[in-house]
Amino acid sequence: MTIMDISTITTQPFSDQRPGTSGLRKKVRVFQTPHYLENFVQSIFDTQTDLKGGTLVLGGDGRYYNREAIQIIIRMAAANGVAKVIVGQSGLLSTPAASCIIRKYQTSGGIILSASHNPGGPNEDFGIKFNTANGGPAPEGVTEAIYTRTREINEYRTLTADEIDLDTPGTQTLGDTRVEIVDPVADYAALMEHLFDFERIRQLFGAGLFSMRFDAMHAITGPYARHILEEMLGAEPGSVINGEPKEDFGGAHPDPNLVHAHELVALTSGRGAVDFGAASDGDGDRNMILGRNFFVTPSDSLAVMAANAHHIKGYASGISGVARSMPTSQAADRVAEALGLDCYETPTGWKFFSNLLDARRITLCGEESFGTGSDHVREKDGLWAVLFWLNLLAVRKQSVAAIVQEHWRRFGRNFYTRHDYEGIDTAAANGVVTHLQARLAELPGSALDGYTVDYADNFAYTDPVDGSVSENQGIRIGFTDGSRIVYRLSGTGTEGATLRVYLEAYEPDPDKQNRETAEVMQPLVTIATALAEIESRTGRKEPTVIT
Ligand code: G1P
Ligand code: ZN
Secondary structure, three states: OOOOEEEEEEOOOOOOOOOEOOEEEEEHHHHOOOOHHHHHHHHHHHHOHHHEOOEEEEEEOOOOOHHHHHHHHHHHHHHOOEOEEEEEEEEEOOHHHHHHHHHHOOOOEEEEEOOOOOOOOOOOEEEEEEEOOOOOEOOHHHHHHHHHHHHHOOEEEEEEOOOOOOOOOEEEEEOOEEEEEEOOOHHHHHHHHHHOOHHHHHHHHHOOOOOEEEEOOOOOHHHHHHHHHHHHOOOOOOOEEOOOOOOOHHHOOOOOOOOOOHHHHHHOOOOOOOOEEEEEOOOOOEEEEEEOOEEEOHHHHHHHHHHHHHHOHHHOOOOOEEEEEOOOOOHHHHHHHHHOOEEEEEOOOOHHHHHHHHOOOOOEEEEOOOEEEEOOOOOOOHHHHHHHHHHHHHHHOOOHHHHHHHHHHHHOEEEEEEEEEEEEOHHHHHHHHHHHHHHHHHOOOOEEOOEEEEEEEEOOEEOOOOOOEEOOOOEEEEEOOOOEEEEEEOOOOOOOEEEEEEEEEEEOOHHHOOOOHHHHHHHHHHHHHHHOOHHHHHOOOOOOEEO
C-alpha cells in the first residue's frame, strides 16, 4: 500500500453551487474546472459531520466523468476520516439502488453522481447529489447548508494515493479507510424479490403468450434489467434493449418519454406490437409504462398502483396513504378519496416525499415527470414501477389498456399533458412568472373562454412532519370543473430557463374518456398560452417537448 499523504489544498469559493430540484447539475466542463467538484464535496463533508467515522455509499449512472469523479471523492473521503466507502462496481449505482444500499447497511448517507435524464458526454451534463441516512435526497435544510458552505470554503482535504481498482469486487484500503467494491445489482434485486411475486411473473413470461421490451436507453438500468427481467424472471433474451450503459448514452437523451423513447414506442405500436413496453432514464429512477398501442400517463400510473396495491405481495397488507407532486394530475386524489386514504400534495422534487414516507403517512408517491415509488427506498424507482406493473398484469390477466380503461370508468379520467419551453431566456422566463403572479388576485371568479376560475395561487407547502415551509413552488389556476393549469420554472436545467406548463382536465363520463388527449386539452392550451403571454414574452410559438 502506498504511504498516504493527506494534503490541504487552498481554494476559492464558486458562486454557483446551489443545488437545484435534484442536486448540483452543470456541464461536464464546469465540473472539470480545477477545484470545482472538490469544493462541493468538501462542503458536504464539512456540513454532514456524521460521515466522519461513518460509512458513505458512492456510485453514479456511468456517464462521462463518472469514474474520475469517483476517484476524487474516494480520496477526499479518506482524507476527511470516512471509515468506509461502499462503491458500486465500476462506479455504477442506479439512484434507487444507492438509496437501497444506504438504508440496508444503515450508513451515514451517499453521494450519487448523475444528471438523471440529461444527456451525457464531454459537452453535456454531469451532476452530484447527497442523500441522507434515510436514503433520500437531502432536504432543503441540508442542501442550503452545503450551499452556504460552498460560499465560504477556502480549503479542501485530499490525499495522494494510487487509484482504487473500481472493477474488482472486494475490499481495498486507503489509509484508515476501507473501500468496498460491491455488485451494484444484488441488494436491489433482493429487495425487488421481496416486494413482488416473482413466481407469478415467471409464469406470465413462461406461458409464451406475453411479450415485452424494456428500453434501458444505454443508461444505468441495463445491468439491473437484464439480471432481474431476463435472468431471474425468465423474460425472453432480448427483452431488454439498449442494455449496455454508455458514457454518452449512445448520443441520445436518456429520458423515458414518448419523444425520446421513440424506438420503444414503435415496438409497442402497430402490427406485431409487444404487449408491454417500459423504459427508464439515465440514473434509473424514472419510468415510462406502455401497453400495446397504449401510453399510461405517469399520473395515471400512480393512481392505478394505489387502486391495485392489494394485489401486490409487498403492499397486500394495505397502504397508509399517497402523495403526488403539485403539478401531477389529481387522478391519485380520486383513488385516495374513494378508498379513504390520506392524500398529500407536495412541491416538485422527490425530497418532499421523504418525511411523509419516514413518518409512514404514505406508502406510494409519484410525479407526472415519469417518477413513481414507494416506502421501499427514498427515491423514485424505475424498475420497481415496471415490476409493479408486470406483477399486476400477471395477477389481473388483463392488458395494460383494459386495466387503465377500467380504472377510468370507476374513478373518472384526468386527461393530462405537459408543455415544456426549453432553453428560453432566463429574464423572459422570470417575466412570465412575475406577470402571472401579478394577475393571481383578480382571477378567481373570472371566466376564461368559458372556464370559470375557482382559485389562483402560487403554491406554498408546509411539511406536515417538520413544519418547514417551501414557497413559490409554481402558479396554480384551478377551474370549477376540476381542470387545472400549472406553470413553473424547471430547477434541473443547466442552460437558460425552461418553462413548464402542466394541463389537466377531468372527464367522469365513460363515453367521453377515449377521446384524444391533444383534442381534449386544446381549449386549456389556448387559455394557458394566452394568459401567460408566452409567445410575446419568450418568442416561442410552440413548446419544445410535449409529454
Ligand atoms: C424535474 C421534474 C421533477 C423531478 C426532477 C428530478 O424537475 O419536473 O418532477 O423531480 O426533474 O427528476 P424540474 O426540471 O421540473 O425542476
Ligand atoms: Zn433520474
